[in-house]
Amino acid sequence: MTDSAQTHHSFNWLADIPEYHGLWSWVTSIDHKQIGIMYVLSSLFFFIAGLILALIMRIQLMLPMNHFVSQDTYNQVFTMHGTTMIFLVAMPLLFGFSVYLVPLMIGARDMAFPRLNAMGFWIFLFGALLLYFSFVGGGAPAAGWFSYAPLTEKGFLSNPGVDYWALSLLVMGIGSVATGLNLIVTVLTLRAPGMKLQYVPLFVWMVITTGFLVVLSLPALNAAIIMILFDRLLNTQFFNPTHGGSAVLWQNYFWFFGHPEVYILILPGFGVVTEIIPVFSRKTLYGAGFMAASTVAIGFLSFGVWMHHMFATGLGFSVLYVFALSSLLIAVPTGVKVWTWIATMWGGSIRFATAMLFATAFIIQFTIGGLSGVTFAVIPLDWQLTDSYFVVAHIHYVLLGGMMFAMIAGIYYWYPKVTGRMLSEKLGKWHFWLMVLGFNGTFFGMHILGAFGMPRRVWTYPNGMPIVTALNFFSTLCAFLLAFSILLFFWNMIYSFFKGKIAGDNPWEAWTLEWCCSSPPPPENFDRLPPVHSRRPLWDLIHPEDRPESKLKLGGHA
Amino acid sequence: MDLSNAQFTSIFHFATEQGRIIVNLQYINLAICLGFFLVVVGLLAFVIIKFRQRPGDGEPHQSEGNTKLEIVWTVIPAIIFLILGVLTGVVMSSVNPPVGKRQPDVIVIGHQFWWEYRYPKYGVVTANEFYLPVGTDLMLEIRGADVIHSFWVPDFGQKMDAIPGHPNNLFLKPIREGIFLGQCAEYCGSQHSLMRIIANVVSQKDFDKWIASQRAVPAMPGDQSSQHGRELFMSNTCVQCHRIAGTQATALVAPDLTHIASRKTIGAGVIENNLENLAAWITNPQQFKPGCLMPNMRLSKSDAHDLAVYLENLK
Numbered sequence: 001m002t003d004s005a006q007t008h009h010s011f012n013w014l015a016d017i018p019e020y021h022g023l024w025s026w027v028t029s030i031d032h033k034q035i036g037i038m039y040v041l042s043s044l045f046f047f048i049a050g051l052i053l054a055l056i057m058r059i060q061l062m063l064p065m066n067h068f069v070s071q072d073t074y075n076q077v078f079t080m081h082g083t084t085m086i087f088l089v090a091m092p093l094l095f096g097f098s099v100y101l102v103p104l105m106i107g108a109r110d111m112a113f114p115r116l117n118a119m120g121f122w123i124f125l126f127g128a129l130l131l132y133f134s135f136v137g138g139g140a141p142a143a144g145w146f147s148y149a150p151l152t153e154k155g156f157l158s159n160p161g162v163d164y165w166a167l168s169l170l171v172m173g174i175g176s177v178a179t180g181l182n183l184i185v186t187v188l189t190l191r192a193p194g195m196k197l198q199y200v201p202l203f204v205w206m207v208i209t210t211g212f213l214v215v216l217s218l219p220a221l222n223a224a225i226i227m228i229l230f231d232r233l234l235n236t237q238f239f240n241p242t243h244g245g246s247a248v249l250w251q252n253y254f255w256f257f258g259h260p261e262v263y264i265l266i267l268p269g270f271g272v273v274t275e276i277i278p279v280f281s282r283k284t285l286y287g288a289g290f291m292a293a294s295t296v297a298i299g300f301l302s303f304g305v306w307m308h309h310m311f312a313t314g315l316g317f318s319v320l321y322v323f324a325l326s327s328l329l330i331a332v333p334t335g336v337k338v339w340t341w342i343a344t345m346w347g348g349s350i351r352f353a354t355a356m357l358f359a360t361a362f363i364i365q366f367t368i369g370g371l372s373g374v375t376f377a378v379i380p381l382d383w384q385l386t387d388s389y390f391v392v393a394h395i396h397y398v399l400l401g402g403m404m405f406a407m408i409a410g411i412y413y414w415y416p417k418v419t420g421r422m423l424s425e426k427l428g429k430w431h432f433w434l435m436v437l438g439f440n441g442t443f444f445g446m447h448i449l450g451a452f453g454m455p456r457r458v459w460t461y462p463n464g465m466p467i468v469t470a471l472n473f474f475s476t477l478c479a480f481l482l483a484f485s486i487l488l489f490f491w492n493m494i495y496s497f498f499k500g501k502i503a504g505d506n507p508w509e510a511w512t513l514e515w516c517c518s519s520p521p522p523p524e525n526f527d528r529l530p531p532v533h534s535r536r537p538l539w540d541l542i543h544p545e546d547r548p549e550s551k552l553k554l555g556g557h558a
Numbered sequence: 559m560d561l562s563n564a565q566f567t568s569i570f571h572f573a574t575e576q577g578r579i580i581v582n583l584q585y586i587n588l589a590i591c592l593g594f595f596l597v598v599v600g601l602l603a604f605v606i607i608k609f610r611q612r613p614g615d616g617e618p619h620q621s622e623g624n625t626k627l628e629i630v631w632t633v634i635p636a637i638i639f640l641i642l643g644v645l646t647g648v649v650m651s652s653v654n655p656p657v658g659k660r661q662p663d664v665i666v667i668g669h670q671f672w673w674e675y676r677y678p679k680y681g682v683v684t685a686n687e688f689y690l691p692v693g694t695d696l697m698l699e700i701r702g703a704d705v706i707h708s709f710w711v712p713d714f715g716q717k718m719d720a721i722p723g724h725p726n727n728l729f730l731k732p733i734r735e736g737i738f739l740g741q742c743a744e745y746c747g748s749q750h751s752l753m754r755i756i757a758n759v760v761s762q763k764d765f766d767k768w769i770a771s772q773r774a775v776p777a778m779p780g781d782q783s784s785q786h787g788r789e790l791f792m793s794n795t796c797v798q799c800h801r802i803a804g805t806q807a808t809a810l811v812a813p814d815l816t817h818i819a820s821r822k823t824i825g826a827g828v829i830e831n832n833l834e835n836l837a838a839w840i841t842n843p844q845q846f847k848p849g850c851l852m853p854n855m856r857l858s859k860s861d862a863h864d865l866a867v868y869l870e871n872l873k
Contacts, residue, residue, distance in 0.1 A: 071749065071751065072849060075750075148705075148706055241722040242723070247702075248724055281609070286621060312716075313721060314724070314726030317654065321647055324646050333632075336632055338598060345609060349609065349611045349617070350609050350610045352610060363598070374591060374642070375587055378583065380716065381584055384580065386717070387708055387745075452567065455708075543617075
């Protein structure tokens with residue numbers, strides 16, 4: 001580290017920063033780092049809630065014709081589990097990572113609109129609490145996380161659960177659009193001198209793509225939710241076929257948001273892995289241009305695939321076929337990413353710290369989720385597999401084995417930067433192996449359950465099907481292992497916050513800008529920035545011979 | 559319930575011509591996916607073993623990429639997925655011929671939380687258990703009565719959503735006799751998981767016999783308890799939802815009971831159909847299927863028994 005990268009303020013522990021002392025400093029904060037931390041902590045809190053709901057479902061499904069919970073309770077539980085994991089865990093987690101890291105990675109002092117940033121967080125938190133208030137305020141929603149009409153009409157679900165669901169998502173959706181916009185403007189306007197768009201770290205590149213997806217897709221959901229609220233509260237009939245409305249219309253609106261949403265969730269995960277793999281392989285990203293271009297390609301294509309959630313709705317051949325082809329096409333840029341990660345590791349000197357272990361497991365598990373996704377694009381196979389447990393397996397391989405594994409890798413990687421202390425590698429490795437076993441044990445068998453004809457969202461299944469029973473029983477056992485591994489992870493985060501090894505500025509010898517200020521970074525991040533001539537400014541400081549202009553001076557010899 | 563002769567099911571089993579074609583595509587797709595997976599895992603395993611950090615390693619050679627290689631690994635998967643896309647189109651058009659003016663052989667209607675089957679060519683209406691003749695090209699029309707359901711018998715090769723206001727068609731040519739189980743696949747509310755389908759594929763002869771028996775109007779009951787049962791049925795609210803051919807009960811809101819005694823189960827596959835179960839069901843259906851739309855009839859034990867005797871005579 002050279003002098004130019006030193007800051008005047010320097011801290012070793014998050015609790016040492018005077019500006020962050022006291023609850024008031026957090027409640028009133030417009031500091032992107034405090035807001036980012038609050039996003040991540042809320043997300044982890046709701047992760048526990050979602051996990052408990054998941055365990056209730058797994059206990060219920062452990063044995064055939066079980067009566068651990070009633071069918072109506074079960075329906076509320078799976079609705080709340082799905083809604084929680086998507087909107088209360090995955091979304092705030094990616095926003096937390098984004099608002100914490102993006103300003104640091106591009107050398108900015110804060111987000112472009114710090115107050116809007118704070119509003120985004122608080123509106124999310126109160127929206128989330130509103131959703132959970134439904135449990136005591138008249139009944140939780142029970143229409144599934146995508147709330148298909150006309151089941152959501154007042155005549156079919158008269159308790160206020162769906163109203164809570166709709167209002168809460170609407171509130172959070174408005175906050176998401178604000179944060180998405182904020183991220184776009186931040187990246188476009190606040191980059192450090194010399195940081196051209198092609199020099200931003202790939203994580204930032206993926207976050208800005210996500211920002212565009214958020215801004216363009218969430219309004220569709222928000223509008224549809226307003227329509228459903230009108231249907232329920234003002235007796236309009238948008239989605240009520242008996243009075244001239246359309247049930248399929250809701251599906252079009254929802255998935256027009258819903259499929260980009262899948263990429264909103266996974267792209268930041270891709271970004272995290274794309275930062276981690278090069279650092280721990282000690283190599284620059286292989287084919288960075290293709291990686292960036294494939295991200296943009298996914299962004300565009302993600303708006304043209306939504307109907308693959310609707311292949312069994314009996315829409316005409318030509319409409320469905322177009323969406324089959326686009327859904328197959330989107331697998332190509334996604335595949336490019338997988339090859340790029342492997343090629344980056346190829347020829348490297350790979351350090352298998354816990355962060356890298358999670359990133360590696362991510363590649364394999366995401367590949368399984370991607371390939372089961374390809375299967376859904378082949379329409380006749382989708383006719384069999386959609387709405388079965390195969391979908392449950394698929395969504396968990398993509399979002400838990402994919403997105404969450406990537407985000408957990410990210411927590412192991414950036415926790416030292418955020419808190420100033422290292423997470424325990426020993427606990428981390430236990431966490432990793434138990435989680436890999438627990439995750440795959442819980443969800444792999446669900447592919448087979450789906451293939452055996454078990455529909456999703458069933459409260460129970462008949463007696464006398466030994467394979468189905470065995471697979472469900474095994475899945476439940478592994479779910480507890482998975483939950484235990486996550487407890488270990490939480491213990492690691494708490495223990496290491498107080499007892500972890502002091503991290504220092506750059507414990508992983510990484511090369512993006514966030515690693516040149518102290519760990520944790522001081523409130524306004526940087527006093528001075530190193531010059532930026534490539535994607536790896538800190539590498540360039542140590543290896544000036546790798547800089548593009550020095551290669552030129554050497555007359556192309558390098 | 560005794561369904562011991564029902565067939566074990568999976569997406570790799572098929573009982574229809576359409577299912578046979580789709581299963582072939584399953585195998586092709588499975589092979590392609592497995593191929594990709596093995597390449598990824600193989601490469602990763604090699605990289606992990608070969609390139610893990612060893613003591614004394616310096617920083618490795620930095621490689622920015624290789625455009626030719628990157629084009630190759632973009633184009634090859636694209637070609638493979640294109641082939642899958644072509645196969646998709648071929649299979650879709652071969653299992654779903656154009657409808658034209660063709661009339662459906664069976665109309666399947668999903669209700670909360672049971673299935674209605676109408677045979678418009680024969681004037682037959684039944685519920686939850688239905689019959690199809692083997693070896694015939696059939697077109698089913700799938701409708702939703704209230705919310706969205708999905709008609710899924712895995713051995714038939716595909717599911718089809720039952721959407722209110724948006725009737726769909728499902729084509730099938732059964733090639734194997736047997737009892738095939740399925741159930742509602744689109745979450746439809748409280749009792750979604752107990753909305754089962756029992757499909758009987760039988761020979762043309764047996765099918766004709768079944769149709770004839772379903773068309774027959776049941777005779778007036780002879781014995782005393784079933785006469786009393788009939789009076790109870792006609793004087794209670796039963797008639798506002800159920801139909802029994804040849805009587806003043808003509809409502810089609812709930813399952814048609816004209817030949818309820820010919821069915822194996824009650825409540826869309828919830829319990830076995832026998833006198834005792836039926837009497838218990840009539841007394842309090844919510845105990846078997848909480849959330850189903852049939853209310854507790856509050857009949858005395860002997861009234862419920864008589865009513866069940868009457869219904870069990872409706873063969």
